[in-house]
Amino acid sequence: MTPKLPPRRLLAVAAALALFGGQADASSPQVPPAHPTAPADQACPLGSFHCAPRPLNYAMCRPNALLEFYDPSLGRDTSLRETSPTLVQAQHVDSSNRSVYHLSGEVKLQRADQQLQAERIDYNDQNTDYDARGDVRYQDAGQLLAASSMRGNTDASRGVANDVRYQMLDARGNGTAGQGQMLDAQHTRYSQATYSTCDVGHHLWEFRAKSITINKETGVGVARNATMRLGNVPFLYLPYFSFPVDDRRKTGFLYPTIGHTSRSGYEISTPYYLNLAPNYDATLDPRYYSARGAMLAGEFRYLTPGSRGQLNVEYVPDDHGKSDGLADTKGDSRYLVKFADSTQLWKGWQFVGSYNHASDSSYLYDYGDALSHSAVYTLASNATIAGGGKWWNASFGGTIYQNVNPFVTDSSLPYKQLPYAKFSMDVPLSRWLEFGVDSSAVAFRKTGFVEGQREDLYPYLEADFGSSAWFVRPRLGYRYTAYQLDSSYRNYGYYGLLGSGATTPFDQQSPSRSLPIVSLDSGLVFDRSATLFGNSYTQTLEPRLYYLYVPYRNQNNLPLFDTRTMSFDYWQLFSTNQFSGADRQMDANNLTAALTTRLLDDGGVERVSASIGQIHYFSPQKVLGTDWVRSAYVAQLDVQLSERWRLDSAYQWSPNTRLTDLAAVQLQRRLSTDGILNFSYRYRRGLLEQYGASVVYPVSERWRLVGAWTYSVKDRESVDALAGVEYDSCCVSLRLVGRSYVNQSYYGFGPAPTGGNTNHRDNAVMFEVVFKGLGSTGGQIDPLLRRDILGYQ
Secondary structure, three states: OOOEEOOOHHHHHHHHOOOOOOOOOOOOOOOOOOOOOOOHHHOOOOOOOOOOOOOOOOOOOOOOOOOOOOOOOOOOOHHHOOOOOEEEEOOEEEOOOOOEEEEEEEEEEEEOOEEEEEEEEEEEOOOOEEEEEEEEEEEOOOEEEEEEEEEEEOOOOEEEEEEEEEEEOOOOOEEEEEEEEEOOOOEEEEEEEEEEOOEOOEOOEEEEEEEEEEEOOOOEEEEEEEEEEEOOEEEEEEEEEEEEOOOOOOOEEOOOEEEEEOOOEEEEEOOEEEEEEOOEEEEEEEEEEOOOEEEEEEEEEEEEOOEEEEEEEEEEOOOOOOOOOOOOOOOOOEEEEEEEEEEEEEOOEEEEEEEEEEOOOOHHHHHHOOOOOOOOOEEEEEEEEEEEOOOEEEEEEEEEEEEOOOOOOHHHOOOEEEEEEEEEEEEEOOOOEEEEEEEEEEEEEOOOOOOEEEEEEEEEEEEOEEOOOEEEEEEEEEEEEEEEEOHHHHHHOOOEEOOOOOOOEEOOOOOEEEEEEEEEEEEEOEEEEEEEOOEEEEEEEEEEEEEEEEOOOOOOOOOOOOOEEOOOOHHHHHOOOOEEOOOOOOOEEEEEEEEEEEEEOOOOOEEEEEEEEEEEEOOOEOOOOEOOOEOOEEEEEEEOOOOOEEEEEEEEEEOOOOEEEEEEEEEEEEEOOOEEEEEEEEEEOOOEEEEEEEEEEEOOOOEEEEEEEEEEOOOOEEEEEEEEEEEEOOOEEEEEEEEEEEOHHHHOOOOOOOHHHOOOEEEEEEEEEEEOOOEEOOOOHHHHHHHHOOOOO
């Protein structure tokens, strides 16, 4: 028989039986109990320099790893509970008492997403006591629960279940308990319980605890007197351990990091996370280095309606290690402070600032440049007030630098900019004409060098004519740069003769430079249908001419505050200046001729792009110091005809020296959906010649090998070598990576280090484990692999 009862009554029994409190939230859509995977279409596109992290992959979990009574046909909409009737099925119903219902014989109660089954259920309609016995099974949108018996009171949201098996469908947690107690609607306690996110019945890891308490309000579970186990082998005793039961942040220990570096020895880190409030949190990270001693690190983050920022501090009370740098730090207390803040001041304006300071120049060399960091030899601190509107941007602030290269003095630092102001504007005057200006005023400070102020003003007028088939873009600009040098300028050689062979002396405390900059950029775009390897494409042919005129000005009387010659590449063919900064402006009477062709597939995706160009000089470039008639030929070729192969290349050949100036090749091959193979060759005449290879090789569904190697022809040695292995299973991921590298970024600046590091080589090893659903070591290996393996995910 199948009677219908009032919606509130017996359905309250089903609701009360959810000892884990129902992970489902009626306010959010529910997903079916599945094992999310990282599908192939989420693979990082070939050629990408930054790839998104891979989500936790549960593809290796058994697709049917659910408790045996799971009913896939049951509804999943929790919002229907209050309005749906309760359907009751039972072989026998005894309601002679008028207040107690006795249901027996394959009893099933169902409403909306909830279903309760048992051999017998007694329910008191007056005081809402219930007693379910014999193979009790409960299911809703968020969980499955099995018990031998259960009794309690629905109004008080209390209950006791014996011989419990549970499974959270959304959070993947599952386990067993000798007894489960629902203390109220938000709190549940289990005795003699287990917990794991592995497949039911196949726990690669789990913790067994004397008691586990679940708090639905905070989304946190707490285990007491727990033992962490791999298989059946205990490896960690936890008198108190908290873990998440949903996606919310929580206070508790993160998993430790274990590693080794050649300068600091063995390292162990045990971070503790503090979820202080929804808008700010902190992490305390005590560490120990076998070669240097103890360190206390910490991080604090905050987010308010008008401000956001982060503070990181590392403190070493007594470093008993030795340093290879110019300063002896043994026995010293050492520290590193990093602070960044962005605050909205008023509409359109904000403050952006950072403060970065180390106790000494060797700090990052000893502690920071281990496995997952590049070499850092300056720390910059700045404070800026910046604003902008529809057609303008402005900023005012200052920047200072600290030397953290232990093998050089502070003379290697860039100039401090105290203060600086910048303003730029780009105003459309009509549909085809616009007026703009770039300007800056900076005070440069550096002990032992000429100091002073510089103002740079660059207004321009630019037009844009054309259509999809052609364009003509004339531009007229005027650049004025003025200096006010400090009174000691003569001590640094800023007087004498203007150039080689000149007879006119100069002795100017306020030198200046002014000149016009005129350019004309033009091009055509032709296209036609083409077929290649049986596929249809649209081929373009894009000739381009770019004329640039800048008159010569002798600039020997101007200091070099922040200006360097930029590397010549394809985009320099269309640049108004080959110098960074405003201290030098090249002269030009040049015509660039370039030709580009592309292959676009039917979806508009660029599959092939080939470009070649050269500058013809009508007069010598006096500021750059060349009298060539032609520049180097610059060519680029990028090819990706399939989703598995990509080639990026660049080449420069000089007709003046008849030598190759630059050659670069990057070849990528996709291996399966989560593997990649890279090969590279880089050559810059007089500077470097290097071969490189990197790989993420999927050996099987569970194992991946990772590696990267860079060989310097000039140095005749491997300058960077990395090798590691990754293991992934349903609920555990492991990574072990080792790296051996020549620290050229430091040693290239000054004298070779002494002591045990005379071979310039450093080594690091790190191990990382991720117990899926509980947390990780913090992901210190990930930044290294992203940097060294193009396309790593």
